[in-house]
Amino acid sequence: MAAMVEWLPWFGSAVASAIFLWSMVQNHVPDTLRLYLATLAAKITAYINPYLEITISENRAERFQRSELFIAVEAYLSDACARGARRLKAELGKDSKNIQVSVDDHEGVTDDFSGAKLWWYASKQQSKANVISFYPGEDERRFYRVVFHKRHHDLVIDSYLPFILGEGRNVTVKNRQRCLFTNNANNSWSPYRAKKSVWSHIPFEHPATFDTLAMDPKQKEAIIDDLMAFQKSKEYYAKVGKAWKRGYLLYGPPGTGKSTMIAAMANFLDYDVYDLELTAIKNNTELRKLFIETTGKSIIVIEDIDCSLDLTGKRRKEKKAAGDKDSDDNDKAKLPMEPEKDDETKVTLSGLLNFIDGLWSACGGERIIIFTTNHKEKLDPALIRRGRMDKHIEMSYCRFESFKVLAKNYLDIVGHGLFSEIQKLLEETNMSPADVAENLMPMSKKKKRDPDVCLAGLIEVLKQAKEDAAAAKAKEEEEAKEAEAKNAKDKKEGEAKKDEGKDKIMEEANGDLKQGDE
Numbered sequence: 001m002a003a004m005v006e007w008l009p010w011f012g013s014a015v016a017s018a019i020f021l022w023s024m025v026q027n028h029v030p031d032t033l034r035l036y037l038a039t040l041a042a043k044i045t046a047y048i049n050p051y052l053e054i055t056i057s058e059n060r061a062e063r064f065q066r067s068e069l070f071i072a073v074e075a076y077l078s079d080a081c082a083r084g085a086r087r088l089k090a091e092l093g094k095d096s097k098n099i100q101v102s103v104d105d106h107e108g109v110t111d112d113f114s115g116a117k118l119w120w121y122a123s124k125q126q127s128k129a130n131v132i133s134f135y136p137g138e139d140e141r142r143f144y145r146v147v148f149h150k151r152h153h154d155l156v157i158d159s160y161l162p163f164i165l166g167e168g169r170n171v172t173v174k175n176r177q178r179c180l181f182t183n184n185a186n187n188s189w190s191p192y193r194a195k196k197s198v199w200s201h202i203p204f205e206h207p208a209t210f211d212t213l214a215m216d217p218k219q220k221e222a223i224i225d226d227l228m229a230f231q232k233s234k235e236y237y238a239k240v241g242k243a244w245k246r247g248y249l250l251y252g253p254p255g256t257g258k259s260t261m262i263a264a265m266a267n268f269l270d271y272d273v274y275d276l277e278l279t280a281i282k283n284n285t286e287l288r289k290l291f292i293e294t295t296g297k298s299i300i301v302i303e304d305i306d307c308s309l310d311l312t313g314k315r316r317k318e319k320k321a322a323g324d325k326d327s328d329d330n331d332k333a334k335l336p337m338e339p340e341k342d343d344e345t346k347v348t349l350s351g352l353l354n355f356i357d358g359l360w361s362a363c364g365g366e367r368i369i370i371f372t373t374n375h376k377e378k379l380d381p382a383l384i385r386r387g388r389m390d391k392h393i394e395m396s397y398c399r400f401e402s403f404k405v406l407a408k409n410y411l412d413i414v415g416h417g418l419f420s421e422i423q424k425l426l427e428e429t430n431m432s433p434a435d436v437a438e439n440l441m442p443m444s445k446k447k448k449r450d451p452d453v454c455l456a457g458l459i460e461v462l463k464q465a466k467e468d469a470a471a472a473k474a475k476e477e478e479e480a481k482e483a484e485a486k487n488a489k490d491k492k493e494g495e496a497k498k499d500e501g502k503d504k505i506m507e508e509a510n511g512d513l514k515q516g517d518e
C-alpha cells in the first residue's frame with residue numbers, strides 16, 4: 001500500500017508531464033495552443049490522479065534548524081500512527097535517555113481524520129547543492145509527505161495540519177528530558193553566546209512524587225486537584241483575560257518538605273523547574289530578561305524569599321524616615337566622588353510584583369511561580385496577597401498521617417506494634433519529617449533495614465526531643481518570670497525615686513514661701 005501511495009501521484013504527474021513536454025518540443029505550435037495543451041495536461045492529471053500531496057521537509061529556510069512542523073509530524077506519527085507501521089526506527093532522543101521510535105523511511109502509515117483517509121510516508125532526497133559535508137547523511141533532506149483526496153483539501157489545510165501540530169507538540173513535550181535551570185551570575189551573560197546562556201541547566205531527575213510526600217492526605221488531595229484544574233484551564237484563563245499562571249507560597253519550618261513538594265509538583269505536571277537565585281541578579285531589568293527566557297510548562301521557584309530579597313526601595317525609605325542611624329552614618333561616610341557600589345542586589349519589590357501580575361509572564365503561558373519561606377510573617381503582605389500567591393500551603397511538623405507515608409516509603413510497612421506510641425509522641429513533639437525520615441534510614445549490622453530497630457530508635461529520639469522541648473519551655477518561662485520580676489522591681493524603684501523628687505520640690509517650695517512671709 002505504501003508503495004502504491006508513493007507512486008500514484010508520480011504516475012499522474014508523469015502522464016501530464018509527457019503531454020506538456022511534447023507540446024514544448026513542438027516549437028512550431030503557437031503559444032496559445034501550447035497554453036491550451038498545458039491546461040489540458042493539468043486537467044488530465046487531476047482526472048487520472050484525484051489525490052493531492054503535501055510535503056513537509058525537515059529543514060527550515062534558516063540553516064541548521066529543523067522545521068517545527070516536521071518535528072511535530074514526526075512526533076505525531078510515532079505516537080498515534082506508528083503502531084500501524086511495520087518498519088520503525090529507534091533513536092536515542094537528543095539530550096535525553098529516552099529511546100524514541102519513529103516511522104522508518106519509505107514506510108507508509110494511514111490515518112483517519114473526520115472521515116478523511118490520509119496516507120503518510122517518510123522519505124529523503126539528496127541535496128542538489130554542491131556542498132561537501134563532513135558528517136554522513138548531512139546532505140540528505142528528509143521529508144514527510146501526506147497524500148489525500150482532493151475533496152478533503154480544506155479539511156486538511158484548516159483542521160488536520162493544525163491538529164497534527166498541536167498533538168505533535170504535546171508528544172514532544174512529553175518525551176523531552178525535563179531540566180532544572182539555574183540563573184548564571186550576570187558576568188557570564190554574553191551577547192555572543194547562545195540565547196539561553198542566562199540560564200544553565202542539568203537534567204531534572206528528582207524522584208519525589210505526591211505518593212512519597214508526607215503530609216495530611218486531605219491537604220495533599222486539595223493541592224493535586226488545584227494543579228489539575230490549573231493545567232486544564234487554558235481557555236478559562238484566556239476568557240477572563242488573565243495570564244495562564246498560578247502562584248503558590250510554601251511556608252513552614254526547615255525540613256518540612258517545601259523543596260520536596262516543588263519536585264513532586266514538577267514531576268506531576270511534567271514541567272521544567274527554573275530555580276531563581278535572586279541574590280545573583282543586579283536589578284529589575286535583569287530579572288525581566290531572565291523571566292523572558294523561561295519557557296512555558298515550567299515552575300519558577302524562589303526559595304527562601306525572605307532571605308533573598310531585601311525588598312529594597314520601600315524598606316530603605318522606611319528606615320531613613322525612622323531616622324535609622326546606621327544608614328545615615330553610611331551616607332555620611334561616603335566620599336563625594338566615590339562610585340556607587342554596583343554589586344549589591346537592587347531587585348525591588350515592585351520589580352517582582354510586575355512580573356507576578358502578569359506583565360512578563362504574559363509572554364508565554366502555563367507557568368507556576370512558587371515562593372518558599374520559613375517565616376511567612378516576615379514577608380511584605382503585597383507580595384503574598386491572594387491573586388499574586390493564589391494558594392498558601394503550610395508545610396507542618398510530622399504528625400501521624402505523614403509518619404505513615406514515611407514508614408511506607410522507608411520501611412515498607414503500613415502497621416506495627418509501636419505505631420500507637422509513635423502517634424502519641426508525634427502529637428506531643430514538633431519534629432520535622434526530615435528528622436523523622438533520618439531515623440527511619442539506619443541499617444542494621446546485617447545490612448538490612450529492620451523496622452523494629454528503626455522504630456525503637458525513633459521512639460528514643462522523640463522522647464529525647466520531648467524532654468528537650470519541656471526543658472527549653474521551663475527555661476523560657478523562668479527567664480520570663482525573672483524578666484517580669486526585674487521589671488516590677490525597676491518600676492518600684494522608679495516610682496520611689498519619683499516620690500522622693502516630689503517631696504524635695506515641695507520642701508523647697510515651702511521654704512521659699514516662708515522666706516517670702518518674713
Ligand SMILES: Nc1ncnc2c1ncn2[C@@H]1O[C@H](COP(=O)(O)OP(=O)(O)OP(=O)(O)O)[C@@H](O)[C@H]1O
Pocket residue numbers: 212213214215252253254255256257258259260261373374395432433434435437
Ligand atoms: N513532607 C515530606 N515528605 C517526604 N520527605 C520529606 C518531607 N519533608 C522532608 N522530607 C525529607 O527531608 C529532606 C529535606 O526536606 P526539604 O528539603 O524538602 O525541606 P524544606 O522544607 O525545603 O527545608 P528548608 O526550609 O530548610 O529548605 C528531603 O530530602 C526529604 O527526604
Ligand SMILES: [Mg+2]
Pocket residue numbers: 258259260303372
Ligand atoms: Mg528547601
